[in-house]
Amino acid sequence: MGRPPCCDKVGVKKGPWTPEEDLMLVSYVQEHGPGNWRAVPTNTGLMRCSKSCRLRWTNYLRPGIKRGNFTDQEEKLIIHLQALLGNRWAAIASYLPERTDNDIKNYWNTHLKKKLKKMQAGEGGGGDGDGAAGASEGGAVATAGAGGKRPAVPKGQWERRLQTDIHTARQALRDALSLEPSPSASAPPPAKVEPLPATAPGYTTYASSAENIARLLEGWLRPGSGGGKGPEASGSTSTTATTQQRPQCSGEGAASASASHSGGAPANAAAQTPECSTETSKVAGAGAAPPAFSMLESWLLDDGMGHGEDGLMTDVVPLGDPSEFF
DNA sequence: AATAAGCTCAACCGCTCTGCG
DNA sequence: ACGCAGAGCGGTTGAGCTTAT
Numbered sequence: 001m002g003r004p005p006c007c008d009k010v011g012v013k014k015g016p017w018t019p020e021e022d023l024m025l026v027s028y029v030q031e032h033g034p035g036n037w038r039a040v041p042t043n044t045g046l047m048r049c050s051k052s053c054r055l056r057w058t059n060y061l062r063p064g065i066k067r068g069n070f071t072d073q074e075e076k077l078i079i080h081l082q083a084l085l086g087n088r089w090a091a092i093a094s095y096l097p098e099r100t101d102n103d104i105k106n107y108w109n110t111h112l113k114k115k116l117k118k119m120q121a122g123e124g125g126g127g128d129g130d131g132a133a134g135a136s137e138g139g140a141v142a143t144a145g146a147g148g149k150r151p152a153v154p155k156g157q158w159e160r161r162l163q164t165d166i167h168t169a170r171q172a173l174r175d176a177l178s179l180e181p182s183p184s185a186s187a188p189p190p191a192k193v194e195p196l197p198a199t200a201p202g203y204t205t206y207a208s209s210a211e212n213i214a215r216l217l218e219g220w221l222r223p224g225s226g227g228g229k230g231p232e233a234s235g236s237t238s239t240t241a242t243t244q245q246r247p248q249c250s251g252e253g254a255a256s257a258s259a260s261h262s263g264g265a266p267a268n269a270a271a272q273t274p275e276c277s278t279e280t281s282k283v284a285g286a287g288a289a290p291p292a293f294s295m296l297e298s299w300l301l302d303d304g305m306g307h308g309e310d311g312l313m314t315d316v317v318p319l320g321d322p323s324e325f326f
Numbered sequence: 327a328a329t330a331a332g333c334t335c336a337a338c339c340g341c342t343c344t345g346c347g
Numbered sequence: 348a349c350g351c352a353g354a355g356c357g358g359t360t361g362a363g364c365t366t367a368t
Contacts, residue, residue: 016336016362038353054354055337090356105357106335 013047017056021046025053026061034062059102066098070107078104079112 017025028044034057037050046053059065070078074096081092089101089108096104 014338035354050353051339051355052337058355059336087357101356102336109358110334 011047012049014052017048017060021048022056022061025056029057029061034058055102059100062100064098065100065103067103070099070111074099075107075112078108079116082108082112 024044024046025040028040032043034054037054040046040050040053041048048056077095078092081095085091087105087108089105093099093101093104
């Protein structure tokens with residue numbers, strides 16, 4: 001009954017993207033900015049459906065994407081947020097602007113689910129071995145609402161309540177932090193963490209995009225770079241290599257028109273959800289955690305809530321404006 | 327060294343949401 | 348108020364890669 005899938009048309013290519021296609025897409029987006037995906041295939045000549053273009057952009061080509069291993073902090077944050085928000089990966093991803101929802105989703109499904117299961121199994125004994133998974137997911141679900149996928153309360157209302165909670169938590173956090181000696185001392189930019197360069201004003205994410213793409217293409221174009229698998233190979237090698245040290249958004253002055261878009265995405269996310277990480281952790285801890293979480297909680301709260309806050313903050317907040325917080 | 331099993335992650339699919347005429 | 352089209356989201360799949368036997 002529904003309308004035919006947009007990708008059903010004949011002549012629409014599927015499967016892995018080629019470097020050439022990536023280039024076409026990137027140059028188009030650099031020129032026009034992301035959005036109006038419908039027009040992308042026709043304007044670029046790409047034999048891809050609009051959906052595929054958007055997905056490729058958001059999950060792979062978009063600037064500022066961090067690939068590779070998740071840090072411990074990110075991991076914990078994801079767990080917190082998953083407990084709080086459920087499987088709303090896009091919402092979770094908005095708290096980790098360098099990660100895509102797909103990435104987070106994959107990481108959750110492949111790593112964290114198992115990890116939680118293991119931890120809970122270790123804690124609860126055999127009792128609910130199977131229920132363990134349910135506990136992690138079900139707990140989240142229970143948090144998000146009885147229905148599982150959807151909050152029991154209307155979305156807007158639910159979000160508002162969440163924000164109220166977050167506001168409370170934020171104040172508590174501010175109080176707590178205000179007791180600490182010096183914020184600057186407490187948040188030394190560790191080598192690994194890349195906070196936004198302080199020289200933010202002129203920065204555009206597109207420069208980093210261009211760099212990323214260039215690096216990708218470098219990998220692709222280089223003969224014999226990593227087996228036969230073009231994009232994937234380079235994607236997981238070169239980009240992973242750059243993951244930890246990539247000076248996120250270090251460039252300046254590229255395609256300013258589009259910068260407003262992509263730069264806007266994370267920034268927008270930050271604006272929409274200035275209440276980041278640690279606050280939500282508190283909320284999660286306060287209302288959402290299912291009873292069987294003690295060991296898990298202690299692991300999570302260990303440095304997520306206590307002394308580790310700084311790390312979390314610096315790790316997660318970088319994209320947002322710290323002033324949003326206080 | 328060969329094969330099987332397990333794992334990862336990019337991409338696809340189908341559904342829902344949102345904006346517009 | 349209604350219907351349509353486009354965009355976005357979450358779940359799922361499958362090819363390629365890695366590790367174990």
